[in-house]
Amino acid sequence: MKEWFTAADLAARALPGLPATDRGVQSLAQREAWGDRKNMAGGALARKRAGRGGGVEYHYTLLPAAAQAKIMIDLAPEKAKKSAARDETSTAAAWAFYESLPDARKEKTIARLAIIEEVNGLYRGGLTKNLAVVTVGKRHGVTPATIYNWFGLIAGVARADWLPALAPRHTGRTKTAACDEAAWEMVKSDYLRAERPTFESCYRRLKSAAAAHGWAVPSSRALERRMEREIAAPVKILARRGVDTLKAMYPAQQRDRSVFHALEAVNADGHKWDVWVKWPDEDKPMRPMMVAIQDLYSGMFLGWRIDKSENRESVRLAIGDVVEVYGIPGHIYLDNGRGFAAKWLTGGIPNRYRFKVKDEEPVGILTQLGVEVHWTNPYSGQSKPIERAFRDFCNDIAKHPAFAGAWTGNTPLNKPENYGSKAIPIDDFVRVVAEGIDEHNTRTGRRATVCNGRSFVQTFAPSYVTAPIKKATEEQKRLWLLAAEGITAARRDGGLTLMGNRYWGDFLHGHRGQKLVVRFDPDNLHDGLHVYRLDGSYLGFADVIEDTGFNDAAAARDHGRTRRAFIKNTKVLLDQHVKLTGREIAAGLPTPENLPPLESKVVRMAAQPGYEPLMKRPNGPEPVTLSPDEEAEAARIIAEMNGEDAPGAEIVALPVSPGQRPDFKTDEDYAHWVLDNPELADEADRARVGELMNNPSFRLLMGAEAQEKSRHA
Known part of the structure; x- marks a missing residue:
């Protein structure tokens, strides 16, 4: 990439932070003394231009940072991008290396930077660079060659990154003892087991195998240090103590x-x-x-x-x-x-x-x-x-x-x-x-x-x-109760028995002898049961029936009272359903006089005069013809039976008087006669009719009029 430019070249590029004319760039160079500026190595940043016309060329590092970046992008865009990426990576790596140093080495690095800053201060104050280096070196006991080496470490490095660039790079002794690769794999595999053997026992087994195979094996301490250095602690924990212990090594999540x-x-x-x-x-x-x-x-x-x-x-x-x-x-x-x-x-x-x-x-x-x-x-x-x-x-x-x-x-x-x-x-x-x-x-x-x-x-x-x-x-609460299937209701009263307890509700009368489903709480069986059909439809709630003592009079009275209330309520329901008496029902039935005449559905055709069937079919056996002697004997027997000496001839049927007790075919006839003829009935008759009238079905049969007579009898 081109690094030297004349004032005219810089003006023609229209760089940010620079004048746009040749004269303007030259004036800036005079004001900032570009001709006297030197780099950290002591080299001049301005030089005479070679070739025809002469003039002065300036190094691009004299320009503002924005102008330098523009020149780098224009002249070598791909190279500039790669260089910037490398610089960023190298800068991050340099600072990471500096952070990894112990405090003692960090203090040495800071002392180096202080010496560099002191030299630059004297140089900017007017001393030559060499004199400044010698002066500062004597003050701090550092040779000039060492200081110049430090300047070499920061050459071309941004000022913000001088500290990590000056960090000491020596790493001490890095030589390791020789160890056969097969021996190293064996001791690792032996040590990283769930049985958690000690390292010394693993090393003894390794020495025995090494003698047999001719492996080169270092000391026990050397191998142990290598294992600590190359195998991470979580790997050891996982192999020797399991996943649960490894989980404990990861920070727990703090949940709010x-x-x-x-x-x-x-x-x-x-x-x-x-x-x-x-x-x-x-x-x-x-x-x-x-x-x-x-x-x-x-x-x-x-x-x-x-x-x-x-x-x-x-x-x-x-x-x-x-x-x-x-x-x-x-x-x-x-x-x-x-x-x-x-x-x-x-x-x-x-x-x-x-x-x-x-x-x-x-x-x-x-x-x-x-x-x-x-x-x-x-x-x-x-x-x-x-x-x-x-x-x-x-x-x-x-x-x-x-x-x-x-x-x-x-x-x-x-x-x-x-x-x-x-x-x-x-x-x-x-x-x-x-x-x-x-x-x-x-x-x-x-x-x-x-x-x-x-x-x-x-x-x-x-x-x-x-x-x-x-x-x-x-309904949703009942979903949580346990559901017992196939519980049979008693045939007599419809009661349910579950785990030694009895339960009953009046709705169970309609399901006597049927298998039902009940929902219950096994820890609170005395709370009762919810009863369902087998198809899941809800029937009702059955209360628990508590057992009572044999001589508990209060419980007996309560039971009798509730039973009487049950009977009374049932009678009320019966009266609501039965609206007609027996006589009213009988009166509504058709009598023979009121019955319509029967109409013949089969018609027999009359035979025409002179008609003879093709075949006569006898209706019964042919009559037997008696002999004259047999006819005479039959006539004699008939005469004896009808004669005056015949049995029963003296029996005479006496007429029945109006006040005499008749024979009764049914209890209903007997009760009607007693109620209609109180003067002819005795005390036993009236007691018997009273017992009969205590029966609800008999009262229904007798009718309202007979019931009224019975109450006044």
Whole structure:
């Protein structure tokens, strides 16, 4: 690239920051003494022009920066672009190298720059450059050759980048001991194993193999330093301690939960308690499993259920508690680990109940309610703050004095001295856990950003009052209850029996003996059942029927009162349906006199005189012809039967008087006679008719007139 220009050349190029005429450029050169200017190496920046005409040429570095850039772009655009890119890269690399230096070497670099600035100051003050270098060198104990070497380091370098350019470049001893490549690969592979062998044991095995293969192997310390230098610490952690330990080396994400409001987002997870608990139906104690729901905004626990295992029934019921008490959350974060998600999808214990539980996925129910489900990493406290709270429970609740002797220890190697000496009844365990969770929610002094010293409850309440909360309808609340299929209603009264409890509602009379579906809460069986047909249509709510003591008179009176009310209401319903008496019904029936005459549908044609059928068909057997003796014997027998000595000839039928009791074919005839003839009926007749009239069906048969006579009899 051309570097020297005359005043006329510079004026013709119309460079920024320069006059546009030859005379103007010459005047600028005189004012700024371009003819006396020298570069850092002492070379002149103005020279006589060779060739005809003479004149003076100036180096382009005398020009303003904008003019220099314009000349570089015009004369060598591609080269200038590449040079600028190289300069930018080299500048960044120089500063990166300077930053990597220890403080002692940085101080040496700063001292070099101070000496350079001092030399330039004396040079600008009028001393020659050589005299300035010698003077400053004597003052600081540095030879002139060293100072000139430093000037060589910054030659052509921008003033802003002199500091990294002057940095010492010596790196010390870099020679490494010889090591066969196969030996190096062997010791690396041996050391980077999950069994975590010591480096000394790996080196001993390497020495043994090197002797057999003739490998050149340096000392143990030399190989260990090389391993520290060439293999990054995260690689060692991954190989020797696994992914989980490697994750801990990466900074945790700090999540701001203040972006939510109360109940906008919740997280759920399961926690297995380190306490032996005794269930009434189990021979051996078990460690209970709790499914809990926590509000992400405040950290408050909103709902929880305890069961023998982690199953989707307990998950459904725990979320159902939150929906019923507080409302429907917008988001829910669930553990995607095998221990939680698999039980969520499969239901855990298949034979927990002695009836078929309807297969309903909780995730599907959440989707129906518009809740967005998020699956998080298992055992991730950053993803689910509830796991941090579970660690508090391990200390504050699991080690409660009420559980002394029942604590199992948090690992098999951390069992207490009194391990297995006691098991807590499930009712007592649930009570202590409830008290502990309540204390956890109401404890003040919380240091979370949204809490600011308040308790979780105090943080949750103000936001909950002002937040747009979606409440569940009664139909939506029932979605969370467990659905038991194939429960048969009793044939006598329609009652239902579930898990030893009896339930009844008057609507069940229409479904006696039928198989039904019931929804229930297994932890609150006395709350009653919601009853459905097998096709899913809702029937009604059945209350629980409590068992009472044999000698409980008050309970007997209550039961009798409710039964009488049931009978009375049923009678009212019957009266609403039955509008006609038996006589009115009978009066509406057609009588023989009122019946229309029957019309013959089959007509037999009359035979014409002299007509003879082709074939006579006898209607019966041919009559038998008696002999004369047989006819005489028959006549004698007939005469004896009709004679005066015949049996029954003396029996005379007496007429019945009007006041005599007739024979009755039915109870209805008997009752009508007694009511119509009270003077002929005795006390027994009236008592008998009274018993008959107590029957509603008999009263309906007798009619209103007979009922009126019975009341006045």
